[in-house]
Amino acid sequence: MTLRPPHNPRQNRNTPGAIPMRPADRGPAVPSSGSGAPQVQIQNKIAIEEILTDEQLVLFRRKNFSELHFDLQNSLRRFPNNVNAQYGLFICAMSINEAERAATYASKALELDETLKPGELINEIPTGDPEDWLTVAEEIGHSGYFDAAVDICDRIASSNQYESKIRTLAAKTKEAVKQDFFTARERIATGNGPKQEKDVTGKIRFASVFTFVITPILIFLIGGCWFYSEFKYTEGQNNLRAGIYRYERIKNGDQSQDKSGPSERYFYKAADSFQKARTFNPFNSNALFLQTRTYEVLLNLGNYRNRDIYNLDEHSWDDEQFKTVKAAKKECAEKFAAKQYDKKTLEKKKKAWSDFYKSSISDPGTAVL
Numbered sequence: 434m435t436l437r438p439p440h441n442p443r444q445n446r447n448t449p450g451a452i453p454m455r456p457a458d459r460g461p462a463v464p465s466s467g468s469g470a471p472q473v474q475i476q477n478k479i480a481i482e483e484i485l486t487d488e489q490l491v492l493f494r495r496k497n498f499s500e501l502h503f504d505l506q507n508s509l510r511r512f513p514n515n516v517n518a519q520y521g522l523f524i525c526a527m528s529i530n531e532a533e534r535a536a537t538y539a540s541k542a543l544e545l546d547e548t549l550k551p552g553e554l555i556n557e558i559p560t561g562d563p564e565d566w567l568t569v570a571e572e573i574g575h576s577g578y579f580d581a582a583v584d585i586c587d588r589i590a591s592s593n594q595y596e597s598k599i600r601t602l603a604a605k606t607k608e609a610v611k612q613d614f615f616t617a618r619e620r621i622a623t624g625n626g627p628k629q630e631k632d633v634t635g636k637i638r639f640a641s642v643f644t645f646v647i648t649p650i651l652i653f654l655i656g657g658c659w660f661y662s663e664f665k666y667t668e669g670q671n672n673l674r675a676g677i678y679r680y681e682r683i684k685n686g687d688q689s690q691d692k693s694g695p696s697e698r699y700f701y702k703a704a705d706s707f708q709k710a711r712t713f714n715p716f717n718s719n720a721l722f723l724q725t726r727t728y729e730v731l732l733n734l735g736n737y738r739n740r741d742i743y744n745l746d747e748h749s750w751d752d753e754q755f756k757t758v759k760a761a762k763k764e765c766a767e768k769f770a771a772k773q774y775d776k777k778t779l780e781k782k783k784k785a786w787s788d789f790y791k792s793s794i795s796d797p798g799t800a801v802l
Contacts, residue, residue: 481524481557484517498525516545523551527558532565536572543578552585563589563599567606574610577617582610662714669706669720670789673727676700677790678797680734695748700731704761721769722782728762 485493485501492501502525508518519542526535539551551573555566566585574582586607590600676699679690690696707724710717735755738746774782 481554484520484524489521493524493528496528498529501525514545516542516549519545520549524554524558527554527565527569530562530565532568533572535565536569536576539569539581540573540576540578543573543576543581547578547580550581550584552581552588555585555588563595564602567603570606571610574613577614579610579614583607586610658713662710662712662717662720665706665710665713666717666720666723669703669710669723669727672699672703672706673723673730674789674793674797676703676727676734677730677793680730680737681794683734684737691748697731697734697748700727700734703727704731718769718772718774719782721765721772722786725762725765725769726786728758728765732758732762 481493482490489501489504492498492504502522505518505521505525508515508521512518519538523535523538523542526532526538539549542551543549551569552566555563566589570582570585586603589595589603590607592600595603676696679696679699682690683696704724704727707720707727710720711724714720732755735750735758738749740746
């Protein structure tokens with residue numbers, strides 16, 4: 434089916450490529466004789482033949498509106514600013530009594546050419562309900578196309594082919610359109626017009642990005658922190674068990690426990706692991722509790738190494754080492770006390786620590802808190 438490029442239905446017929454204008458001797462399309470409402474001589478300037486292509490006109494006359502609608506939409510896809518395609522969609526919608534959709538198409542056509550008068554087609558479109566035309570008039574009037582809306586109302590109000598109540602309704606619709614138009618204009622002139630709506634596109638876009646991009650990332654990061662905290666907590670337990678096991682062997686005279694290095698290193702590694710577990714999960718109270726106990730056992734080991742004035746232990750501590758460990762223990766103890774656990778919870782943690790310590794003495798590889 435042939436698609437017509439964009440054109441202006443108001444072009445002069447002598448303009449190259451213009452659409453032939455309707456013959457001037459056609460006369461009024463709306464009856465103007467008889468009694469009743471004041472008659473208005475209204476001259477039509479455009480006909481359906483000047484809007485639709487030959488192929489589209491055939492579809493219109495055969496009332497094949499679905500195929501006509503499809504063809505007009507194809508025209509718009511190729512020529513988005515084709516006023517005739519928009520106007521044709523208006524004709525198509527009015528032909529099947531879809532007034533609201535027709536008003537939308539009429540407004541789009543008027544946006545491209547404000548001189549259009551949809552009312553010129555009242556007698557050419559086979560719709561049996563004049564109230565549909567008044568609906569179109571009201572809608573395009575709200576859209577700001579005052580002249581086109583009033584023209585429709587005048588044509589219906591001045592025609593004896595409609596019942597008296599329809600002509601009266603047309604007159605009332607015209608007054609309503611005029612009132613809305615002039616009220617809106619007055620508001621704009623006095624600065625009291627409707628405030629421009631805020632563009633919420635950015636907020637919607639941010640919400641979408643947050644929902645589908647940032648939220649999964651946050652969940653992944655939070656989950657990763659939790660797993661890493663648990664990993665470091667388990668690592669701290671393993672080092673603490675190894676340190677307790679060696680400390681108890683050293684107290685029993687087994688000097689071989691320091692053969693590969695001082696046993697203190699296990700306690701320092703355990704304390705560091707518990708600290709990292711707390712960093713990635715501040716709610717891990719067990720890590721804080723075991724970190725405090727780690728420094729406590731470490732101090733016991735230091736006291737044992739410095740148990741006599743001769744300091745015969747090759748790994749004996751100096752004053753600075755004692756000072757550092759005591760300060761770390763005090764800091765952890767104060768933070769744990771600030772949690773203000775109830776007596777029952779504290780007793781439970783103390784019992785768990787006792788079982789952990791006993792299990793570490795006998796088998797450092799199987800003790801679990």
